[in-house]
Amino acid sequence: MSILVNDQTRVLVQGFTGSQATLHSEQSIEYGTNIVGGVTPGKGGTTHLNKPVFNSVADAAKAEEPNAALIFVPAPFCKDSILEAADSGIELIICITEGVPTLDMLIVKKKIDELGLRLIGPNCPGIITPDEAKLGIMPGSIHKKGKVGIISRSGTLTYEAVKQTTDLGFGQSSCVGIGGDPIPGSSFIDMLELFNGDDETEAIVMVGEIGGSAEEDAADYIKDNVSKPVISYIAGQTAPAGKRMGHAGAIIAGGKGTAADKISKLQESGIHIAESLLHIGETVKKVIG
Amino acid sequence: MNLHEYQGKQLFAEFGLPVSKHEVVFNSDEAIQACNKIGGTKWVVKAQVHAGGRGKAGGVKLIESPEEARDFADQWLGKRLKTYQTDENGQLVSAILIESCTDIDKELYLSAVIDRSSQSVTFIASSEGGVNIEEVASKTPEKIIYENVDPLTGPQPFQARRISSVLGLDSNQAKQFSGMFQNFVKLFNELDLSLLEVNPLVINSEGKLHCLDAKINLDSNALYRHPSLVEMQDPTQEDPRESEAAKHDLSYVSLDGNIGCMVNGAGLAMGTMDTIKYFGGAPANFLDVGGTATQERVSNAFKIILADPEVKVVLVNIFGGIVRCDLIAEGIVAAIKDVGVNVPVVVRLEGNNAELGSQILADSGVEVESLNDLESAAKKSVELAK
Structure with a gap:
């Protein structure tokens, strides 16, 4: 046992094709993490790190049934990305990004609680279960x-x-x-x-x-x-x-x-x-x- | 980021909140003109610094002639005002706020903060104004009301009524407050405030609510949405080394000790300071050089740390996570050569490629003490600082 993540966790990376997401996703995949794909609006249909890229979390959710989202988008876009993952019902959302405006977080946190989902971060290194899954930096x-x-x-x-x-x-x-x-x-x-x-x-x-x-x-x-x-x-x-x-x-x-x-x-x-x-x-x- | 009172009042006015007719002056010649422009026979002059307690320190004065305004400006502009909230050097007075005098019937207190426990914007109001609110909270807690604004549904009239009741407002004032409450929330949310305080909020001789003070702090993380507010920043109110560090995107806080610290990660930076203290030393600063400790960042960090004449040794503590320690070591070597560091440097590298990093330091010809555990590195730094 472990908590939150293990080798069965199906991970979707938001902001997938960005430089930070690429660097850390590569290392996560190497660690054995089951990354099932990523989202970068406008790049849907392509592949990145041999994984499918989608235009939206909804598209990705339909095709790959992820149960965790790992967010690397810049701070101004985190509110949108977290709420997008929440809208698709992704039960575990991890936001690595530092510098998210506090008032954005008040709204996000309230919404996440209402929906009964779980958010880790922002401004955090993520979660790791040794030898199974590494969702973070x-x-x-x-x-x-x-x-x-x-x-x-x-x-x-x-x-x-x-x-x-x-x-x-x-x-x-x-x-x-x-x-x-x-x-x-x-x-x-x-x-x-x-x-x-x-x-x-x-x-x-x-x-x-x-x-x-x-x-x-x-x-x-x-x-x-x-x-x-x-x-x-x-x-x-x-x-x-x-x-x-x-x-x-x-x-x-x-x-x-x-x-x-x-x-x-x-x-x-x-x-x-x-x-x-x-x-x-x-x-x-x-x-x- | 903090604003001056005059900037706060400008924003209050923009959001329809009642403030006195006012002018801000930056030299004494403008003072007489400002009084005449405002009109009337009595004015209040207030020294503008980012600190409370100005009244008791002589930074606020009631005057009855424009010449007195000029004299007050002469007395304070360019001088430092020391209050119970500043350090022993005080804060530089860079502007004087002149406003029409308000006849006060009653002083109240109102503030709004981002409350971490309730995870909402919380209004704090009290019928006791013009005094230290923490004292009121401990001595007469029944005189304070806390009202949380739901982030999703926003401020509701019943909440304004609840606050009005604790403030002891009559029905006309309560009606006025209901509108003000909405405007305060609008101001808070639209400009990404982290704190708003009106102490005192007064009832004037006409029975109207009036904001006699305006304190605003902004969420630094949200400044990208407010370029016009960024321009309101007054660097004279900040520690010069902290402002310089901020320009280079480094997080730095100066402290009283003599061991300079350069660390990756804010938590580890605090932990390093604590470790120095644990072994009997005193840290000269907090500095988070960030996850990507490039040569440029390390060079800038050395320059900022060494600008403090008290620093006798620099302890570099890097836990290479994703960042490779060999790259960081190269950055350190180049930075030491570039900056011309003239105090001993102790480096602790741990994590990714740490051994290779230590080797690079050893082979570099620059004088650094390279140790791979924090205990030895901290002890060595304390010893060298004596």
Whole structure:
């Protein structure tokens, strides 16, 4: 088992013929991901990376029956692309793109929830289930099939957590980047629920950062609902207040969203804290080793 | 991106929201003329900076002659105003807003933000205006109402009525507010705001609602839709190194320490700062060089980091995901030669082709300390910075 994606997942890539989509789709295919085709309006009927290209998601849905959409279109077009995938009822939509306007996301998120679909991202590395499917931009080589589920707001921090859990031999069941934006399609809680119900996952690593209250909300949820051990690292302990630290969502506003507050709330709720970035793997080892 | 009050009021007026008759001046000679143009016998002069707390700092004054406006402009233009919201250097006053004086019966509070929990634009209103809203929220929470605007159905009249009730408005004022509420939402949505604040929103002596302040923050991700708003940016209000970094599409925040950081990825950049602190050092900055750390980007990043005279060592931390570390190493070598880096550089390369990258650094002849784990690299940087 794993969560969200596996070797059966039929992936449609939106913005398929663009340079980023091409680079990452190539690597996903090489990893063994079942990419069934792509969408680029105006290029329908051609092939790209030996896969069929369609003018619309609706056309692609009819011909290839994808159950996941992976979006690489530029930020101004993400709202349209996500809603187009949703309109065709694609149940898992992953948006990699950074820089989507927040008001676009308010509308998209509300619509996705109404339709009962699932959106991951935007501004995220995607999802990987090691040795099965890679829907995103993460380096496949650092992953190893195993028993730790990883959820993170940051791409490169996910890679650190992956590498440490791979080096110690634990490996990963699945890894999900939920993205660094203030209005993410899915929350820590959504992913915690899935990992908690996944037989293969023995422990969950949650990599958070300053800004908002997603980690605090997750702490409450974990306390009441998650039976598996959760290990957490929170980035931004040295971040100043009122400054956006790269990610649109990483800002301490009105004294709220500090790393210290998040860490103490997580500790109170029984979550194991990795005291630094270097201790994620070690903390997992202490808990389930 | 933040706007000045005078720019906010200009936008308020465009969206039919009541603001005082006003003029903005950039030199003291214009001040007298501005008062005469506005007319009347009393005016308020306000120093324009991107910070609150201006009144207490002497940046707002009630005046009764145009000459006083000129004197106020002379006093403040080109000077720095220090308030409880600025750092110790204060913010440069680049403009003065002059407006007609409003007789106030009552001060109220109104703001709208993108609320991450409710995932909507949320209005916050209070019958206590002109004061710190966080204080009101903690001491008298019953005086505050939060109203979420549904992103799909938009603002509804019943919500305006609910806010009016908490604000204690009479029926005429409630009617006026109902229209204003629609216009505030329109302004927020059409211009991609991330924050709008009117503190205070007042009831004037004629019993009408009036916006005495106008604070607007814009969503930087949406600026591509609003070229006219981009022109409103005032670089004098930003940290010069942060503005320079933004020009090169690099995300940079300056900090107090002496270890310069160059990292790919925002999360890892924060994690690197934390790791430096963990080993007893102090980061000089946050810098995300991005996923495609090309030579040009690395060169620009070095220039920005080294513009800070406090920097004694630079720690480059790259987790090569899709990007190959050998290409990044070549970029680092070229950038160090190009920029003429004169402090020690510690490089940690991990991931895709990391060994090859380290080899390139070792063979390059430039002086870099190449380590392939973050712990050693962070420790080394802290040691070199002492």
